[in-house]
Amino acid sequence: xxxxxxxxxxxxxxxxxxxxxxxxxxxxxxxxxxxxxxxxxxxxxxxxxxxxxxxxxxxxxxxxxxxxxxxxxxxxxxxxxxxxxxxxxxxxxxxxxxxxxxxxxxxxxxxxxxxxxxxxxxxxxxxxxxxxxxxxxxxxxxxxxxxxxxxxxxxxxxxxxxxxxxxxxxxxxxx
Numbered sequence: 001x002x003x004x005x006x007x008x009x010x011x012x013x014x015x016x017x018x019x020x021x022x023x024x025x026x027x028x029x030x031x032x033x034x035x036x037x038x039x040x041x042x043x044x045x046x047x048x049x050x051x052x053x054x055x056x057x058x059x060x061x062x063x064x065x066x067x068x069x070x071x072x073x074x075x076x077x078x079x080x081x082x083x084x085x086x087x088x089x090x091x092x093x094x095x096x097x098x099x100x101x102x103x104x105x106x107x108x109x110x111x112x113x114x115x116x117x118x119x120x121x122x123x124x125x126x127x128x129x130x131x132x133x134x135x136x137x138x139x140x141x142x143x144x145x146x147x148x149x150x151x152x153x154x155x156x157x158x159x160x161x162x163x164x165x166x167x168x169x170x171x172x173x174x175x
Contacts, residue, residue, distance in 0.1 A: 120136070
């Protein structure tokens with residue numbers, strides 16, 4: 001459901017896909033060709049949420065803000081199933097693994113991966129091109145060219161997946 005709150009209305013690009021069971025509330029902007037999948041919540045009721053172009057926020061993910069901590073997700077980003085993004089910034093061409101949790105004021109540098117199940121503590125700065133894993137999340141290594149290609153493969157797959165949903169189901173499954 002797409003809801004206005006306190007005079008703030010979500011802005012969804014015409015080419016974006018928002019699943020029927022997703023909740024997009026308040027000051028939220030979803031960029032061109034991005035997709036917000038089933039049971040996902042984007043709650044821009046305190047600060048803004050900005051999702052860039054060609055990004056995908058997968059099923060069951062929660063995106064929320066805090067006072068002074070908006071959420072920004074760059075272009076060509078994949079956020080895996082059941083992740084939590086809270087008051088953080090994710091740069092372009094990143095992959096946030098399934099079940100990862102990013103707390104307030106986390107900054108994920110461009111071209112990085114946060115592994116599935118990782119817990120990224122408040123105020124963590126992830127350098128560009130890094131792989132962060134664990135609880136709490138720590139730098140495991142710098143990404144290789146193959147790793148960076150893996151990120152783009154995922155984003156492209158979900159871009160195609162979005163197009164398939166829109167082609168087959170039209171606006172019945174999306175708003």
